[in-house]
Amino acid sequence: MTYKILILxxxxxxxxAASAAGADSTNATGPKLEVPETNFDYGYTVQNAKIAHxxxxxxxxxxxxxxxxxxxxxGCTKAPLKKKSLAPGDSTDVEVVFSTGSYSMxxxxxxxxxxxxxxxxxxxxxxxxxxxxxxDSLRPLTFTPMGVNLDSSKKTSNxxxxxxxxxxxxxxxxxLRIHQVSPALSQINIEAPNGAIAAGSEATVRIRIDAELxxxxxxxxxTFEVSDSLHTRYTLPIGNEPPATGRTPVAH
Numbered sequence: 001m002t003y004k005i006l007i008l009x010x011x012x013x014x015x016x017a018a019s020a021a022g023a024d025s026t027n028a029t030g031p032k033l034e035v036p037e038t039n040f041d042y043g044y045t046v047q048n049a050k051i052a053h054x055x056x057x058x059x060x061x062x063x064x065x066x067x068x069x070x071x072x073x074x075g076c077t078k079a080p081l082k083k084k085s086l087a088p089g090d091s092t093d094v095e096v097v098f099s100t101g102s103y104s105m106x107x108x109x110x111x112x113x114x115x116x117x118x119x120x121x122x123x124x125x126x127x128x129x130x131x132x133x134x135x136d137s138l139r140p141l142t143f144t145p146m147g148v149n150l151d152s153s154k155k156t157s158n159x160x161x162x163x164x165x166x167x168x169x170x171x172x173x174x175x176l177r178i179h180q181v182s183p184a185l186s187q188i189n190i191e192a193p194n195g196a197i198a199a200g201s202e203a204t205v206r207i208r209i210d211a212e213l214x215x216x217x218x219x220x221x222x223t224f225e226v227s228d229s230l231h232t233r234y235t236l237p238i239g240n241e242p243p244a245t246g247r248t249p250v251a252h
Contacts, residue, residue: 057094219238
């Protein structure tokens, strides 16, 4: 009986110690950076364009988190911080903009989050992309044009929006679907085909851009994922800087 009581007492003590340790870890104080998404894959895109993705930074700690900077790994990437001080529970977004330039191969670019507050080493914000000089040769799909560029000089005083159509051709032997995997864009509406694009046929992506967005220079993008076995991705730049390709989208 005494042996059983000792075993139960030891088990109870261990349980109390584990509970205390758990309480200590869950009740830790101080700022704590939380980054829900640290990597994004653009897939195929075009050269001489700017594409962008938004990452979120959250302070899940109990004290103010002070951010110093987000430093890209090269000059082809920009990542300006909107807020440098986050109260507990507060969040901010960082839009990382990549200039594809003359890249014509798989690229991976990281950006380093730098903190003023002490704590754990923060994660990197990274993306991958595959810029190509020949978007018309891509498979299993082609997007024509593979990007939308606004000519702000053609904006009229009563214009409310630009409307564009992008033709999507399925070159494969299988019906394929596409869906948007990049976040929704403010003042830009993307309408992808509802159903599958039949093998050998075409469909249309419709893009509507609020006219007031072009009052200043902007660079955005939309990324689609295909329902093929490789989950192939395509990213279309959307902006009002020099055209990304030699082809001009049709406005309606």
